[in-house]
Amino acid sequence: MPRNDAYGYAVARIRALEPQLFDPSQLQRMIDADDSDAALKILAESGYARWMNEGARYDSALEAELCAAFDEFAAFVPDRGLIDIFRIPYDFHNVKVLLKSAFRARTGGKKRYDLLTRLGSISPDDLVSRMESEEYGLLPWGLSVLLPSCASMWEQNADIVEIERVLDSGMFAAVISLADSLEFPGVISWGRARIDSENIRNLLRMKRFGFDASAAASFLHGGGTVTVAALVPLMSDQFEAWGRSLAYSDVGAAISAVEAGGDFDEQMPALERTLDDFCSSVVANARYSSTAPENITAYLWGKEMEIKNIRTILVSKGTKTNREGVKGMMRRGYFG
Amino acid sequence: MMESIISTMAEQLGPAFVVLGAALAAGFAGSGSAWGIGIANEAAAGIMTEDPKKFVSALILLALPGTQGIYGFLVAIFALLKAGIIGSPVSVTVWQGVALGAAWLPIAIAGFYSAIWQGKSSAASILLISKRPEQMGKAMILPAMCETYAVLGLLVSLLMLNGIKIG
Structure with a gap:
């Protein structure tokens, strides 16, 4: 039986749930x-x-x-992975909260466990106990490797921005690796669209704060449809030209629609909305199928x-x- | 001795082909129907989990792929009657048996595939009525289009059976 045929029940249930959406x-x-x-x-x-x-x-x-x-x-x-792909960012959010709490506690600061969310795939209690006992071995999404490395980075230079950067890269690597393992084309495209969106969002923020191109490259994530090498040169272009430079890609066509006028405070919300809508559009056609897992x-x-x-x-x-x-x-x- | 064995085989081979054909007609068309209903059933169960009031509409739509199984059953019964395997006994030659046995092909093939695709169509229609229950009429017409080809298969099988002269 084709794998999609297993989704008849799930898709029907989604159709029945649709009226509950706003x-x-x-x-x-x-x-x-x-x-x-x-x-x-x-x-x-x-x-x-x-x-x-x-x-x-x-x-x-x-x-x-x-x-x-x-x-x-x-x-x-x-396939549980279809839900986990949404929960991974919350797992990484919880990890950041716990790491920052641990670092703060060493200097006499307060732990902020109130900022933990239940939206992750690992329960907050489980995550807290594993991190406090430093038992990282069984943690998923590459955290078993990332966490000891973040702890040692803190010991060496206490650079929280660098730690966040490493965790963000790890998060997107986990998202795209999970999407690839699921082997559903629409889900893979959606995962890549999310990475493209995050990269372009980061790029505009870094341009605003005057980062140079070489520093910007380390804050961009691989795995999107547009490579990091193709994104970095955009730092020297005006935002208005980005859509034209990336016109060969779907995300480039999407950001061309952003009205370029105005300052950063006007451009950023418009860009964020456009990028979220772009990710929605990648899986929108699944609605016409009664068995597509992309639903x-x-x-x-x-x-x-x-x-x-x-x-x-x-x-x-x-x-x-x-x-x-x-x-x-x-x-x-x-x-x- | 040898002549007697060949004569007995010739007498029994004709009815054997008819039995084989009847079994395949009922088996393939019935399997297609079960498959199609199974597909539609998943969709029906999905919408009824959230809205049990959709049971009647869903039941009508998921029953549509069941007709092919009935057509296969009819062809099988008609072939068995014609060959005298049920009802009044008649003598069937090997070639008459082969011809009667081959009449299963149209309904078995058309019934099997059309039932599966009708099941998929019914599943899609069930999704349609989950959002727009007022469109029940149109939702029934869409999967019924697949039925046309099962009916054509049934007609050709019946015409073939009817055209073979026995006795």
Whole structure:
């Protein structure tokens, strides 16, 4: 039996779950709400209500909703790797929190275990006990090698930026290695699109902070459709020319659509939204198949984008950002 | 002695071909139907996990690939009746047996493949009604297109069986 045929049940279940996702009209209602209380009231009319206990912060509700989606999918999706590929970044987030806490504790600082998330594939408790006892051997995603190396880097030069860089590279290597091992073309393309997006985002930030090209190369990750060697020369170009220089690639075509005018503070949110939409577009066609495993990727990525949109709206209520500006930051997500 | 053995073989070889053909007609068409229903069933189970009220609509759609199995069964019964293996006994020569036995091919092949593809079509239609239950009519028409070729296979098999003169 072809491997895709095992996904008939999973894809059908996703179709039945689709009505529970926020559609653009619900997001628009939240944007139009007068204040954060009114926006939260709209959120409480949806499936998020089950996590919105009295006095709980909305961040906890958003995290609980995403965690529940990961757990639910893990129970019925034939290849667990399709869910783990979304959980890897959270594992690396937890590792960074624990490493920084450990380094801070050595200088008498406070451990920040409150920043750990349950969204990773390794439970926070398990991760804490392994790191405190320095039993890295059984940790997945290359962490068994990365963690001792990060600890020794800290001993040598206490350079937290370099440690973060090494962990970020390790994270993207783990994502693309898992995508390759799954052997689903759409998932591999999505993994590569995420690396391309991260590289271009990093490149614009480094240009803003005046990094030179040789320093910038070490902050870019391999495994994308555009090589690091092709990205580095962009540092000397204006942002407006990047789309033209990368026109041979899909990501180049995507960033050509970003309006180049304005300063960094205007370019960056527009670029981030465009890159997230680009990743969504890579798996969007899976919706026309009743057996494609890429439907799982499309749904979970759509869920992450939905949560990002909700968080953007709720934060904007606190910062009194104008509604048109917030609308411009909304990701297309699952509904395209 | 040798003549007697050859004569007995000739008498039994004709009906043997008919039995083989009937078995393959029912077996292939039935297997295709089971496969197709299995595919559609996965989709039906998937949407019913979230919305059990879709049971009736899903049941109608997942039953569609089951017809090919019935067509194969009909051809098998008709061939067995014609050869007198069930019902009134008749004498069937080797060549008549081969011809009756070969009449299984259209329904077995068309039934097997059309049932699998109809199962995939039904699965897609089940996904359609999970989002748009009001489109049930169109959702039924789409997989029914595959049925056309199973019906053609059935007709050709029946015409072949009908055209063979026995006795």
